[in-house]
Amino acid sequence: MILVGHDPASAVYVRNKVRACEAAGIHSFTHRLHEKVENEELLNLITRLNADPSVHGILVQLPLPAHIDMARILETIAPSKDVDGFHLYNVGALVTGNTVFSPCTPYGVVKLLEHEGIPVEGQNVVVVGASNIVGKPMALMLMARDATVAICHAKARDLAQFTIGADILVVAAGVPGLITAPMVKKGAVVIDVGINRLEDGKIVGDVDFAGVSRRASHITPVPGGVGPMTVTMLLVNTIESAERFYAAQRTAS
Numbered sequence: 054m055i056l057v058g059h060d061p062a063s064a065v066y067v068r069n070k071v072r073a074c075e076a077a078g079i080h081s082f083t084h085r086l087h088e089k090v091e092n093e094e095l096l097n098l099i100t101r102l103n104a105d106p107s108v109h110g111i112l113v114q115l116p117l118p119a120h121i122d123m124a125r126i127l128e129t130i131a132p133s134k135d136v137d138g139f140h141l142y143n144v145g146a147l148v149t150g151n152t153v154f155s156p157c158t159p160y161g162v163v164k165l166l167e168h169e170g171i172p173v174e175g176q177n178v179v180v181v182g183a184s185n186i187v188g189k190p191m192a193l194m195l196m197a198r199d200a201t202v203a204i205c206h207a208k209a210r211d212l213a214q215f216t217i218g219a220d221i222l223v224v225a226a227g228v229p230g231l232i233t234a235p236m237v238k239k240g241a242v243v244i245d246v247g248i249n250r251l252e253d254g255k256i257v258g259d260v261d262f263a264g265v266s267r268r269a270s271h272i273t274p275v276p277g278g279v280g281p282m283t284v285t286m287l288l289v290n291t292i293e294s295a296e297r298f299y300a301a302q303r304t305a306s
């Protein structure tokens with residue numbers, strides 16, 4: 054893992070990932086780089102990790118400081134070690150249905166739905182938020198499972214006219230309390246991916262949990278919902294990466 058700077062939330066997420074790796078028996082190492090690190094130093098580090106056969110997963114914690122060329126950094130990670138699934142190769146693979154690594158948060162949402170026995174095929178899904186990390190891959194993964202998917206921007210004019218039709222509503226907008234009860238169909242499944250830190254330190258999602266839980270058949274809380282699944286799916290991707298590496302070695306020998 055590569056952590057640049059001192060963003061407190063990123064430090065918490067990386068610490069959680071380190072602990073999860075320990076619990077799963079995955080050896081992890083965190084490279085902590087100064088806020089003002091130059092692009093070249095970061096690129097050199099990734100190049101070294103790409104060439105290290107004992108490393109099966111490389112993760113650059115986001116967001117990065119503004120002076121860092123994030124696209125270039127992510128494209129430098131070897132696609133076969135890109136356990137976040139952010140490299141363009143892996144994005145293209147996801148788009149075309151040849152998935153190598155699914156991005157961890159939407160992968161976690163899919164696993165939650167599967168675990169609860171909630172069918173996706175034929176369902177009307179609305180995804181609020183179109184980020185590269187969550188909204189876009191989420192839509193692709195649900196389309197690949199034969200759902201009808203609409204993506205809305207958080208600033209959509211009359212957002213409710215879209216959300217009210219959703220059998221499954223996934224909200225990843227980063228706007229606390231964006232989704233209220235009247236915007237949700239009775240019996241809908243509501244997945245809250247938002248993680249917002251309020252001034253008093255409280256962590257809340259994008260959904261008014263108290264109100265919406267009275268209408269929804271299922272709803273994920275924040276904290277304690279999708280967030281921990283993100284970390285879990287990172288472990289899954291890392292183990293798959295290692296398994297692929299050793300399988301390729303066996304084939305070659």
Ligand SMILES: Nc1nc2c(c(=O)[nH]1)N[C@@H](CN(C=O)c1ccc(C(=O)N[C@@H](CCC(=O)O)C(=O)O)cc1)CN2
Nearest residue numbers: 066113114115116137157158276277278280281283284
């Ligand atoms: N390289 C990446 N950067 C980022 C990703 C990512 O998948 N890869 N996603 C987010 C942050 N993130 C993982 O990195 C993440 C966010 C939240 C949680 C989580 O478990 N949240 C807890 C609350 C924890 C707290 O803030 O105290 C919860 O929801 O219960 C895990 C991972 C952006 N960057």
